[in-house]
Amino acid sequence: YMQMAAAHVSERWSGKDMPVTRWQLKGKQAKAVRARMRRGIELYEKALTVDKSTPYKVDILESIAVVAQKLGDHKKAFSAYKRLYAVTGEDADKIRRENWEGKRRKGRAKNEPMVYIRGLGSVADTPDMVEEAIEMVQNIIKKAAPKSPEAREAQFYLAELLYMKGRYSNAAREYKRFVKLYGPAQDERGKVMVEPRRVDAITY
Numbered sequence: 437y438m439q440m441a442a443a444h445v446s447e448r449w450s451g452k453d454m455p456v457t458r459w460q461l462k463g464k465q466a467k468a469v470r471a472r473m474r475r476g477i478e479l480y481e482k483a484l485t486v487d488k489s490t491p492y493k494v495d496i497l498e499s500i501a502v503v504a505q506k507l508g509d510h511k512k513a514f515s516a517y518k519r520l521y522a523v524t525g526e527d528a529d530k531i532r533r534e535n536w537e538g539k540r541r542k543g544r545a546k547n548e549p550m551v552y553i554r555g556l557g558s559v560a561d562t563p564d565m566v567e568e569a570i571e572m573v574q575n576i577i578k579k580a581a582p583k584s585p586e587a588r589e590a591q592f593y594l595a596e597l598l599y600m601k602g603r604y605s606n607a608a609r610e611y612k613r614f615v616k617l618y619g620p621a622q623d624e625r626g627k628v629m630v631e632p633r634r635v636d637a638i639t640y
Contacts, residue, residue, distance in 0.1 A: 470507060473503055473506070473507055474507065476499075476503060477500055477503055477504060477507075477509075477512065480496050480499055480500050480503075481500065483496055484496055484497075493523060494520065494523060494524060494546075494547075497516045497519055497520045497523070498516075498520065498547065500512065500513075500516040501513045501516035501517050501520065501552075501555060504516060505555070505558075505559055510559040510560075510561050510562075510565070511562075511565070513555070513559045514556060514559050514560060514565050514568075514569075517552045517555040517556040517559065518552075518556060518568075518572065520549075520552040520555075521549055521552040521553060521556065521572075521576075524547075524548075524549045524552070525549045525576070525580075525586065527549075528548060528549045528550075528580075528584065528585070528586055529581075531546050531548055531549070532548060532585075534546065535548070548585060548586075549586050550585040550586050550588070550589040553573065553576065553586060553589040553590055553593060554589055554593070556569055556572065556573075556593070557569060557573070557589075557593035557596055557597060560597060560600070563601075566597050566600050566601050567601070569593070569597050570594065570597045570598065570601070573590040573591075573593050573594045573597065574590075574594060576590040577590045577591055577594065583617065583618070588614075588617075588618050591610065591613065591614045591617065591618070592614050594610050595607050595610035595611040595613075595614055598610055
């Protein structure tokens with residue numbers, strides 16, 4: 437199913453399978469391309485139901501999220517990003533460690549859970565999805581390690597989502613908290629503290 441799905445969501449160029457481009461979704465063959473990509477998503481979903489313990493679950497869900505987002509199906513992409521974080525969130529440190537070791541061996545890096553938080557926040561475009569995303573990132577902030585990449589992404593998107601919801605005062609408070617936690621050092625009045633420039637740091 438994975439091989440069949442991959443064939444439906446890609447194009448053959450110079451002997452290689454390449455992702456469908458944006459212009460292909462707007463050209464003369466757009467309708468056919470979109471139909472084929474939707475069929476690809478169905479096949480990926482079938483692969484998940486056939487073997488619920490598949491070791492390729494993350495790869496399949498990532499493909500569903502990316503293809504659905506490209507098609508503008510944000511509801512399906514949102515669901516996939518949510519499941520991706522549920523599957524990988526508790527293993528964030530392990531994934532980062534493996535990525536670091538992989539880089540040293542020039543291996544393929546895995547996406548860190550913070551990427552799925554970013555995806556979740558970027559596709560939430562209905563009141564229900566925004567509300568669900570707010571609840572999810574609030575839970576991540578409570579459970580994630582302080583100042584971890586996941587907590588940072590969740591804090592930023594909490595502010596963004598509150599702004600989208602029209603809760604501007606709450607959004608401003610969360611933006612301020614984000615800057616305080618992850619931005620440059622500030623004094624008691626909230627002004628950025630600028631360190632004095634060293635002479636040996638000046639370049640000519």
